[in-house]
Amino acid sequence: MSPSHAHLKASSGWFAAGVEVQRAATLLSDAGFKLYVWICLHAERGRGCLQVTVDHLATQLNKSADETRACLLELRRAGVCQYGPANVITVNDRFWPYTRPLPSLPNVDEAELYVNAVKRTLLAYSCVSTSFTPADDRIAAEWYRSGVSLEVVERAVQLGCLRKYAALINHGCGTPITTLRYFRSLIEEVAHSGATVDYWQYVRIRLGDLDRRWRRRREQPPEETK
Secondary structure, eight states, X not given: OOOOOOOOSOSSSOOXXXXXXXXXXXXXXXXXXXXXXXXXXXXXXXXXXXXXXXXXXXXXXXXXXXXXXXXXXHHHHTTSEEEOTTSEEEEOGGGOOSOOSSOOOOHHHHHHHHHHHHHHHHTTSTTBOOOOOHHHHHHHHHHHHTTOOHHHHHHHHHHHHXXXXXXXXXXXXXXXXOOGGGGHHHHHHHXXXXXXXXXXXXXXXXXXXXXXHHXXXXXXXXXXXX
């Protein structure tokens, strides 16, 4: 009987599951292994790296944020992955079946990714009026060195902007946020809040509503004086 030849149904979206994956399967729990496989499917092939937030992972895996953090911790303790403050997950060589033509993401690149992500988060809302100054850059770099996760930064910015919109809309006047320094105290508040994922989802939804209201108000032409 002639040997059969297997053909891929799709030429993309697949992952080489070799001895590295078998090794992970013997070390990890079912939940940890599921997270590992998801990371492998979405990481850059050349570097084995992926930038992703805990909230996004939790949504994709249909788990809570706390369960997802526990799985990430399991992967780190087992030596499967590294997880940096810039939300960059790097699969270690022993568990990555592809060769790396480029070295693993160096710390300087990770810091730059982190600062750029903070900048995108800050400038996403119309109650913010800044070009992200060198002072903002230094604050973001300070947070990176202190190990503040992008998830905490994002939530601090969302909470601060939500409160700013409420003040602007309720009082009809006020000044926009002009510096990242505005959110410094909120970093500590968010890091120790203990709020649930549902609460932060509510904050995002409410923030989106107020952002749209504020944009519409700003776009309205001023009333002509009689």
